[in-house]
Amino acid sequence: MSQTEQTNASVSPAPSDLPEPMLEKQAPREGTIVLDPVPAGNSTGLTLPVRKALIDRRWLARWGIWSVGILGVAIGAGVLADFAYYRFTKSMTNDAFVESHIVHLAPQEAGILTRVLVEERDAIKAGQVLAEIDPVPLQRAVEEAQAKRKVAEATLRLEEATLDRLEREHPRRVAVAEKELASADAAYEESSAMLKMTVQDVDKAVNEAKADAAAVQAALTNAKEEFDRYTKLFADRSAPERKLQDMTREYRAAQAKAESAKAKVERAEVDRGQVEVARRSLDQKDRAREKAKESLRLAELGDLEIEVQKHQVQLRRDEVEQAARTEATVATRLQNARIVAPFDGVVVRRYRNPGDHAPLGSPVLSVYDPELIYVTAYLEEDRLEGVAPGNRVRIWVDAIPGAMDGRVVWIGQATGANFSLLPRDVTSGEFTKVTQRVPVRIAVDRGPRWGQLRPGLSVTVAISHGPGDPEWAAAEAERQRHRGQFGVSPTAVLGGER
Structure with missing residues (x-):
């Protein structure tokens, strides 16, 4: 039903405008304005109060339409202003992910797994024995x-x-x-x-x-x-x-x-x-x-x-030394039959179970350091202007409601295309320009939701433009480098749990 029809349904004609047979049969409906008879000289057939009510209704409708329009324009202007603000003062991308140094732990000796001492989600300590190959x-x-x-x-x-x-x-x-x-x-x-x-x-x-x-x-x-x-x-x-x-x-x-x-x-x-x-x-x-x-x-x-x-x-001494080195090598192999936690971390994946044959170099567990969580954003090359180490970053993680803050640690020295399995070949003469992306590492500020970050989560970032803070970025990069610099070797753990 159109607006005109709704208006006509809301305002019923006067009884004098209806045919005679209908005057007696028509009864007022609910929500209908019944108009009193008007003098014969009134061309509109409406009384003054009714006409005033109709005029008031029309003005209210016009004001409502204008209000909605103005509100829409204001919202659009706000969105446009916000877009312009972010477009010219920040670099944004949703090609970003939470990352960490995920380490795939594998035995250095092939054999049958006799023990796997941890499950996924378990917290581990550096030097802890996680799994063991048959040592006999x-x-x-x-x-x-x-x-x-x-x-x-x-x-x-x-x-x-x-x-x-x-x-x-x-x-x-x-x-x-x-x-x-x-x-x-x-x-x-x-x-x-x-x-x-x-x-x-x-x-x-x-x-x-x-x-x-x-x-x-x-x-x-x-x-x-x-x-x-x-x-x-x-x-x-x-x-x-x-x-x-x-x-x-x-x-x-x-x-x-x-x-x-x-x-x-x-x-x-x-x-x-x-x-x-x-x-x-x-x-x-x-x-x-x-x-x-x-x-x-x-x-x-x-x-x-x-x-x-x-x-x-001297020959016999050399033989003794050679025998000692052989013994040490075999003892080292025995130690390498264990998988030891290289650092404090969390087990995120368990690939094999006791009884499985573990080939040389095949991973048994994957772990990462929860204290070494960061965001890697792959920023378009034409959005790098104004981005500098130390700049503030607004972070939205898809799996976590709300926004988080961070700062740029460093900007990559090469685009991801250089490390593609199928590198670009433009020698044939056919070339299609594709905007390249440069990795940007972002340190996430610690907050109440820090513990909810998981490697692999999708992220949207907005990097503020500015001169940055090189000193802070260098210190943070050094902290991350030191955090991921050392690990515990199986040979450094004497004896171990057996």
Whole structure:
């Protein structure tokens, strides 16, 4: 029903305007204005009060329409002003998300999961054991490595004992050999002197014996001549018999002395054999001295034996160190069979359960640090003007009613297109310009709803333009860097829960 029809239905005509048959039958309806009869001279057929009421109604309708229009214009102007304000004083985007450093924890050894000690949503502490691969094979490997190390250490002790014995024996051997050489030298010198003395004594005795023999031979010749002369004189009875007898005795004595002198010469010549004996003794002493010298040289070669033994000891030490490194490596592998919380955080995903085979590097749990929550907004490149580190940011999280505040930490140094799996290729000559987006990290101010932030939530941000606060941004970036800089390794947790 139109407005005109509603007006006509609300205002009923006067009874005088209706046909006669209808005057008696028509009854006033609810909400209908019944007009009194008017004089015949009134062309409108309405009384003055009714006309005034109709005029008032029309003015009210006009004022209502104008009020609604003005209100609509005001609202539109406000929205337009707000849009213009945000458009020229802020950079807005809904391509933003709550993010954190989500770490996918995986074992460094493949095997069967025997324990998973946490569930999703569990809070964890740095160094806490979260899961474990079956440790039995690695424990046996550790025991084998320990046995090899002990064998290497025992071999090293034996080689060190041998080296110590050689180092102790070598000076003594050299000293004994030097003494033997000195004794052999002394014996050789003594034999050499004895030989010289023997030669001199024998030569002297022979010469003396020969001289005596020559003198006795001369006396014998003289005695023989005297004996022959007196024998001839006695035969001629020119000499007495007594004189002949004296000459005979002297001749025979001279003969005896000659025989004795000859015997002495023979004995002296026989003594030359002592020279040969002394010479042989000297040769024997010389051989003994050469033997002593060779013994000394062999004793001095003990230095080389010690050097060889030292190299052997060093080799055994290297073997011990290698065995120790192997044992440490296997022990490290045993420690790496555990998954340890690298920092205080929250478990957000559990991928595997006890009994599952965990391949090397396959994640078992995903965790993040709830104290390292931030917003990453991917801002269009043409909206970066006026955005600077430290600028204030208004944040609307789709999952959280109301708005939150934050500040820009840093602006990325490259667009996301540089890290796309399918990089842009404009060498073909066909090019369609696409506005690139630059990541902007935003630190969210702590407030009552801070704990409701979850990585992955969609966010709309409005970044205020201005010079920013570089000092605050640098300090906040350093805080986040320090917060995400270190983690606890499984090897840093000694023993652990088993």
